[in-house]
Amino acid sequence: MRLLLKGGRVIDPSQNIDTVTDILIEDGKISRIEKGISLPEADSGGDLKIFDLKDKIVTPGLIDMHTHLREPGFEYKETVRTGSEAAVAGGFTSIACMANTDPVNDNRSVTEFIHKQARLAAMANVYPIAAISKGQDGKVLTEFGDLKNAGAVAFSDDGNPVTDSGLMRHALEYAYSFNMPVISHCEDTGLSSGGLMHEGFVSTQLGLPGIPGISEDIMVIRDIRLAGFTKTRVHIAHVSTAGSVQAVREAKSAGINVTAETAPHYFTLTDEALRGFSTNFKMYPPLRGADDVEAIKEGLRDGTIDAIASDHAPHSSVEKDVEFEYAANGITGLETSLPLCLKLVDDGILTINQLVEKMSVNPADILKIPKGSLKTGSDADITVVDMNKIWTVDTDTFRSKGRNCPFNGWKLKGKAVMTIVGGDVKYADSGFQI
Amino acid sequence: MNLSRKDMLGIVDLPREEIDLILDTAESFKEISTRTIKKVPTLRGKTVITLFFEASTRTRTSFEIAAKRLSADTINISASTSSVVKGETLIDTAKNLESMNPDIIIIRHSAAGAAHILAGLLEQSIINAGDGAHEHPTQALLDMLTIREKKGTMEGLKIAIVGDIAHSRVARSNIYGLTKMGANVAVCGPAMMIPRDMDQMGVSVYYNMEDAIKDADVVMMLRMQLERQEKNLFPSLREYANHFSLNRDNIKLAKNDVIVMHPGPVNRGVEISPEIADGPSSVILEQVTNGVAVRMALLYLLSGGRK
Amino acid sequence: MKKKKVVMDAEGIERSLTRIAYEILERNKGTDNLIIIGIRKGGISLAERLREKISAIEGTEIMSGTLDITLYRDDVLTTGKRPEIEKTYIPFPLDHKRVVIVDDVLFTGRTIRAAMDALMDFGRPELIQLAVLIDRGHRELPIRADFIGETLPSSLWENISVNLTDNRDADEVVIEEG
Numbered sequence: 001m002r003l004l005l006k007g008g009r010v011i012d013p014s015q016n017i018d019t020v021t022d023i024l025i026e027d028g029k030i031s032r033i034e035k036g037i038s039l040p041e042a043d044s045g046g047d048l049k050i051f052d053l054k055d056k057i058v059t060p061g062l063i064d065m066h067t068h069l070r071e072p073g074f075e076y077k078e079t080v081r082t083g084s085e086a087a088v089a090g091g092f093t094s095i096a097c098m099a100n101t102d103p104v105n106d107n108r109s110v111t112e113f114i115h116k117q118a119r120l121a122a123m124a125n126v127y128p129i130a131a132i133s134k135g136q137d138g139k140v141l142t143e144f145g146d147l148k149n150a151g152a153v154a155f156s157d158d159g160n161p162v163t164d165s166g167l168m169r170h171a172l173e174y175a176y177s178f179n180m181p182v183i184s185h186c187e188d189t190g191l192s193s194g195g196l197m198h199e200g201f202v203s204t205q206l207g208l209p210g211i212p213g214i215s216e217d218i219m220v221i222r223d224i225r226l227a228g229f230t231k232t233r234v235h236i237a238h239v240s241t242a243g244s245v246q247a248v249r250e251a252k253s254a255g256i257n258v259t260a261e262t263a264p265h266y267f268t269l270t271d272e273a274l275r276g277f278s279t280n281f282k283m284y285p286p287l288r289g290a291d292d293v294e295a296i297k298e299g300l301r302d303g304t305i306d307a308i309a310s311d312h313a314p315h316s317s318v319e320k321d322v323e324f325e326y327a328a329n330g331i332t333g334l335e336t337s338l339p340l341c342l343k344l345v346d347d348g349i350l351t352i353n354q355l356v357e358k359m360s361v362n363p364a365d366i367l368k369i370p371k372g373s374l375k376t377g378s379d380a381d382i383t384v385v386d387m388n389k390i391w392t393v394d395t396d397t398f399r400s401k402g403r404n405c406p407f408n409g410w411k412l413k414g415k416a417v418m419t420i421v422g423g424d425v426k427y428a429d430s431g432f433q434i
Numbered sequence: 435m436n437l438s439r440k441d442m443l444g445i446v447d448l449p450r451e452e453i454d455l456i457l458d459t460a461e462s463f464k465e466i467s468t469r470t471i472k473k474v475p476t477l478r479g480k481t482v483i484t485l486f487f488e489a490s491t492r493t494r495t496s497f498e499i500a501a502k503r504l505s506a507d508t509i510n511i512s513a514s515t516s517s518v519v520k521g522e523t524l525i526d527t528a529k530n531l532e533s534m535n536p537d538i539i540i541i542r543h544s545a546a547g548a549a550h551i552l553a554g555l556l557e558q559s560i561i562n563a564g565d566g567a568h569e570h571p572t573q574a575l576l577d578m579l580t581i582r583e584k585k586g587t588m589e590g591l592k593i594a595i596v597g598d599i600a601h602s603r604v605a606r607s608n609i610y611g612l613t614k615m616g617a618n619v620a621v622c623g624p625a626m627m628i629p630r631d632m633d634q635m636g637v638s639v640y641y642n643m644e645d646a647i648k649d650a651d652v653v654m655m656l657r658m659q660l661e662r663q664e665k666n667l668f669p670s671l672r673e674y675a676n677h678f679s680l681n682r683d684n685i686k687l688a689k690n691d692v693i694v695m696h697p698g699p700v701n702r703g704v705e706i707s708p709e710i711a712d713g714p715s716s717v718i719l720e721q722v723t724n725g726v727a728v729r730m731a732l733l734y735l736l737s738g739g740r741k
Numbered sequence: 742m743k744k745k746k747v748v749m750d751a752e753g754i755e756r757s758l759t760r761i762a763y764e765i766l767e768r769n770k771g772t773d774n775l776i777i778i779g780i781r782k783g784g785i786s787l788a789e790r791l792r793e794k795i796s797a798i799e800g801t802e803i804m805s806g807t808l809d810i811t812l813y814r815d816d817v818l819t820t821g822k823r824p825e826i827e828k829t830y831i832p833f834p835l836d837h838k839r840v841v842i843v844d845d846v847l848f849t850g851r852t853i854r855a856a857m858d859a860l861m862d863f864g865r866p867e868l869i870q871l872a873v874l875i876d877r878g879h880r881e882l883p884i885r886a887d888f889i890g891e892t893l894p895s896s897l898w899e900n901i902s903v904n905l906t907d908n909r910d911a912d913e914v915v916i917e918e919g
Contacts, residue, residue, distance in 0.1 A: 205446070207546045207567030207606055212631060277547025321525050323545035325566065418685035436823050442794065463828040470834065471862040475810040504812075734812075735823050 002026045003423065004037060008053030013357045014373035018099035023058065023381040033374060049425075051432060053384055056417065058358045059094025060372050061085035061381030064334060066158070066237060066261060068185070069095075071117060071128070072110065073102025078314040078401050079124060080117035086334040086400035087124040088427040089418025094364075094371050095312075096126050099131040100159040106131040106142045111150040123426050124419075125381070127153040127369060132171045132182065132241070136160050142169060143310065144285055146268075148178050148332040153367045156183035158237055161219055163189060169226050175233035181259075181366055183235045186219035186244070187285070196325060197269040198286040206274060208324070211286050212233045217243030224251040224258050234255035235366055238249035238311050240266045242295030249304040259366050260299075261307040264340035265331060267296045269406065279327035283313070300385050301349050306362045308355075332362025332402030336393055338385070340407070342414035345387075347358040352387075371380040384418035386429075391415055430434030439689055441553040441560040443658055446570035451709050453611060456691075457579050458527040460724065466503055467726055477506035477737055481536040484510045485527070486563070487543040492698060493572075493724070494684040497540050500729035502728040509536070510577035528552050538736060543564075559736040563664040567601045572732065573697050576609035578615060580717055583724070584693050595637075596678060597656025597661045597705055598667070604697045605656060609635050622646030623678060627665050634725035643677065645682050652690040654695040655680050655705045671704055685715070693717045748893060749808035754874065756907075757890035758787070761872055762794035764888050772865065776838045780856050781827050783845030786905050787874055791843060795915040808833035808842070813855035835864035841888075846901040847873040850884035875891050875914060877901050 009020050011031065021035040023030060028139060039048065054070040076181050080097075087095045097114065099105035105114065111128045118126035130152035133195040134140045136159065138375040144155060155175050162184070171183060175182045192215040197203050199210020206222035220236055220290055227234040239245060241260045248260045265283065269291050273281045281287060299305040313330025344350045350358070360383075364372030371381060393410045417429040425432075437452055445453075466474055480612045482501040484494050492602070494510060501508045518572065528551070531539060538559045541549050546566030553560040565571040581588055593612055599605045599621050612619050613636045623634060632639050640646035647653050657673060668674045681695065694716045695707070710731040711718060748806055749757070754840060761906040769775055779788025785807055792805045799855050809827040810913060819826065857869055872888035891914075898919040905912050 015523055199630050204629040204631050205606070205635065207565075207569070207601075207603060209567075212630075277550045300613045323543065323551065324547045341496035436821075460828050462828050464814075465829050469862060470864065473862070475858070476812040476817055480818075503847070731826075737818055 001423065002049070003380070003420065003425070004026060004039065004048060004050045005053050005058060006050060007383070007385070008035070008056045008058035008266050009220060010058045010374065011353055011356050012374040013353050013361050014060065015375060016295060018353060018376070023374065023382070024098045024240040025420070025423045028380055030374055030376055030378055030380050031227045033097075033376065051418070055386075057352065057385040058388060059383050059385065060360045060374050061108055061421065062091050062338065062383045062416075063094040063367075063420070064092045064337065065096045065307060065363040065367055065373055066263070067095045067097050067312040068100065069114070069336065070314060070331070072113060073099060076401070077316050080114060081121035081123070081314070082401050083124035083314070083334070084118060084121050084126055086398060088419040088421065089399045089416075090334040090336070091338045091383045091385065091418060092334060093124055093383060093418055093421045094369065095369060096127040096129050096153060097154060098129050098137060102310050104131050105129070105152070106134050106136070107145050108143075108150040111152050112116040112290065115151050122276055124421055125371070128405075129154045129156050129158070129183065132157045132162055133157065133167065138164055138167060141167070141174060144174050144180065147265040148180060152174060153369055154181045154183050156185065156237065158183060158393050161185050161187040161189060163271055165222060165226065168223065169230060170229050171206065172226055172232040172234055173230050176230070179368060181233065181235045181368070183221070184217050184223045186220045186223060187236050189213045191215035191218070195286070196282070197270040197274050198288045200271060200289050202274060204272045206277070208274070211244055213288060213292065216241045217247060220244040220247045224248070224256055227258055228254070228256040233259070237430040238263050238266070238285055239296065239299070239305060240288050240292060242292045245295045245299035245304055249299065249302070249341040252304065259306045259362075260304065261309045262296050262300070263309060264333065264337050265406065267293055267300065267344065268340050273406065277324045278406070279322070280331060280404050280408070281326055281328050282313070282329055283331050297344070297349050298343065300358065306364060306365060308337070308341055308356065308358045310334050310365070310424070311433050312400070312402075314400050315404045316401070317403070320404045323356045330404065332395070332398065332400050332405045334400060336399050336405060336407045336412065338416055339412035339414045344383075346413065370377050380420055380423040382420040385414065386421075387414045389413070389415045389417065440736070441549070441562075442571050442732055442736060443549050443553055443560065443562045445571050445574050445607045445614075446569065448571070448611075450614050453578065453615065455581060456575055456731050456735065458727065459735060460575070460579050460727040460741070462726070463601055463730040463734070465619040465729040467723070473503050473505055474621065475505045476734060478499065478739070479503040480506040480538070482506045482508045482538045482733065482738060483536045483542065484540045484563070485529055485531065485542075486510070486512050486685050487514070487541070487548070488564070490625060491632065493542065493647060495730060496725040497729050500726050503726070504730055504733055505731065506537075508718075512697040524548060524551060525555060528555055532556050532558065538601060543596075548577060559734070561732060564603050567606070568608045570603040571618070572595060572725070572729055573604050574611040575732070577608055577654065577695060578611050579688070579724045579728055580695065580721050582691070583595070585651060588612060588620055591617045592620065593617045593652040593654065594620045594647055594650040595654045595656065596622045596643065596646060597622050599632065599656070600627045600629040602656050603658060608654065609637055613637065620646045620650070624668060635689065644678075646679070646688055647684060648687045650692055652693050652695060653680060653688055657697060657699065657704050658699070658705045659700055675704050679703075679705050680710050685710060689716060695721060698722070743918040745915055747913050748916050749891060751897050751912040752767035752806075752828055754785040754912045754914065755909070757874060758790055759794060761888045761890060762798060765791070765841055765870070765872065766795060766798060768870070768887070771797050772801055772803050775803050775810070775900045776835065776840050777803060778840055778842050778860070779805070779807050779813040779853065780842060780844045781807060787845055791841075793870065801881070801886050804833060806833075808856060808859055810859055813859045813911050815851060829859075831863050835860060835866045837860045838864070838866050838870055839869045839870070840866045841872055847876045847886050848879055849870070849879045849883065850882035853884050854882050866912060875901055875904055875917060884907055
């Protein structure tokens with residue numbers, strides 16, 4: 001099977017390409033990128049599909065480096081299959097999934113199981129992230145080497161912070177020797193425990209216990225110091241505060257090897273959204289204040305924040321249709337992430353090229369996976385984006401099992417209209433004949 | 435005039451005119467409770483359910499008496515939140531109740547926003563009888579009625595609210611109400627009991643009693659939840675009482691005709707000394723009387739006849 | 742412009758009230774246990790004037806009260822608007838009393854039904870009598886007045902209003918098309 005993508009605006013920051021051109025895909029790989037590719041009739045045979053991508057953006061497949069696929073253990077919330085179906089529908093060709101499953105992904109068999117489920121689903125590439133500590137309980141390191149060999153790409157206790165600084169130090173050091181990133185969920189639980197939303201005027205009005213911004217800042221600063229001291233590297237997950245952005249910015253200029261991601265909701269929503277007590281706005285870290293949102297945008301603009309990840313965290317009505325206090329943290333994000341990010345381009349905060357870096361090139365680089373590029377010979381993972389398509393979010397149409405999306409009913413601009421993984425079209429808008 | 439709402443969830447979005455309407459109506463209702471036959475037929479055939487997930491004898495009783503004096507049928511349901519967390523959800527409970535066609539549901543719950551869940555889900559009028567540390571609108575209304583009776587107006591009064599502001603729904607509802615009615619509200623407590631950005635609610639914040647109650651027309655003492663000590667919000671009861679209780683000495687700083695209020699139940703000797711709670715400036719029992727009148731007024735104003 | 746007709750002027754009203762005062766005294770053989778209760782809002786000032794007249798005639802003060810019947814109305818929850826509640830003032834038991842309730846216009850009789858139910862909650866009166874300034878007919882309940890200023894046949898689409906003024910010289914009863 002061969003695919004010829006004609007006339008799209010191809011943006012590949014990894015090769016400094018931004019031009020209207022054609023792409024030919026053969027045997028699952030990118031075989032040619034040049035203007036005006038035309039194949040002789042005889043050569044075209046029956047196995048060539050040609051797509052006219054005029055006025056569309058063609059980018060290296062987008063990578064969501066922070067998702068929760070819930071399998072094994074919570075298959076009623078999401079499975080590797082439904083999660084990766086949601087991924088391709090949202091324009092993601094690769095996703096990395098966190099270890100807080102049941103059992104926790106803290107050993108080879110769980111990592112291999114996730115890989116197997118992903119192969120069976122055959123939608124997006126799925127990269128398991130293994131736990132830092134056994135059972136994610138912050139006490140004993142997992143077998144990093146064995147997990148790497150089983151196919152894990154990073155280590156994280158996401159969902160829980162590593163409160164023991166000594167353990168975190170060893171995790172950074174040990175992961176570094178395998179050239180693997182440690183992804184840190186930064187939370188000082190002494191400050192945050194019992195909290196239900198960002199601590200500020202809105203929490204004061206609503207009478208909900210607060211999670212102060214500094215509970216994140218303090219741990220970000222600790223992890224940066226640890227990475228600097230041990231001369232290793234650390235990746236900060238879901239940055240939500242102005243203080244974290246500032247800490248990462250200073251660390252980078254001091255030459256410390258730190259990278260950071262944020263999620264679309266942290267630059268789209270503020271804690272004001274909590275006023276109706278809707279549990280679809282409950283997540284960790286919580287939606288922050290307007291100042292934080294501005295700082296996140298600035299961090300994206302000036303390069304302090306390297307990546308945008310959805311922190312896709314599907315839950316069922318069992319966890320969400322309850323009192324705010326009892327509701328689980330997290331929102332479904334895979335199918336709304338890209339358009340929310342495209343608004344940054346519309347608003348002039350990022351160029352489309354910078355956005356592609358943060359959603360494809362940089363995540364690949366942080367995770368050290370051979371993705372994020374349209375170089376000839378690389379896997380044909382490609383996302384086609386219609387920047388102008390206006391559509392309304394309807395959670396009932398989600399591929400994900402999660403309906404816990406705060407953007408339900410929102411009118412968004414821009415959408416992935418075709419997602420190609422390994423040369424196969426895994427998702428296409430109704431406008432295309434496949 | 436009608437209330438512009440199906441439910442009474444909080445004071446935050448209640449306009450001043452509607453507060454006046456409720457207080458005026460409550461004033462007229464007070465007389466009914468003084469009759470030999472303390473009952474009018476107004477809500478005959480209406481069913482009022484009190485759904486309490488937190489124990490509270492006095493608030494539940496006050497609502498029940500109010501409903502019964504208007505001839506409504508009342509059903510009291512006490513549920514424990516612990517069983518609800520694991521088993522039937524609040525939404526299940528609500529839908530079950532709805533199927534039995536009540537007219538008004540009064541809910542108290544330890545989780546902020548619980549009343550909002552019911553209001554969004556059910557056609558019935560929902561009255562919030564306290565949700566977590568969020569709001570307790572009928573308490574604020576009865577407090578405002580009491581102040582208005584005693585002082586004629588709330589406009590320009592200095593009203594001090596003292597205690598664990600952070601965890602108090604009584605404080606929040608009163609702050610919303612009293613500031614709307616033109617009072618100057620001062621809140622006071624140890625710093626860890628004053629929530630962040632409190633001054634943005636239009637109140638002045640004090641960390642010591644003397645400044646807060648100086649020249650006050652009204653001093654409202656909040657009940658100290660003794661279990662807060664476990665969370666290190668205060669070191670000991672003795673320490674708290676020494677610095678944040680209203681007593682014979684510091685009350686002299688307030689105006690001579692100060693009135694002392696407390697939402698009850700009173701921890702005698704903790705937030706208020708017995709001689710003040712029982713003394714001439716105390717209006718604590720009048721608050722209870724006004725509670726019935728305010729709740730009758732609300733039941734009347736929220737009942738039936740919506741188009 | 743609605744057609745408006747004055748059917749009773751200040752003098753007429755005054756004469757009617759004087760006659761009613763005498764009738765009340767005659768029927769009740771004096772003022773023993775007599776109580777005048779005005780129904781909000783139209784009956785309040787009429788009741789007050791009757792009380793004054795009776796007191797003046799007999800040279801003895803009699804008790805009076807006011808009654809808001811809203812909470813006893815049979816349509817209180819079915820009208821779109823919640824009627825305002827005014828204070829009821831009957832600070833004495835009605836047991837063994839002869840109660841005269843006073844209203845301005847007797848129409849369907851529903852207000853009087855509500856008033857009688859309300860009064861029963863204040864005790865067991867020996868008897869209840871009804872005094873009205875105008876009886877306009879169209880009864881929907883088996884109720885009649887004991888003392889009537891004037892019987893004024895009307896059609897259902899007409900409004901009859903009793904306008905009393907503080908200095909009494911501009912008092913009037915008008916009938917207008919609805």
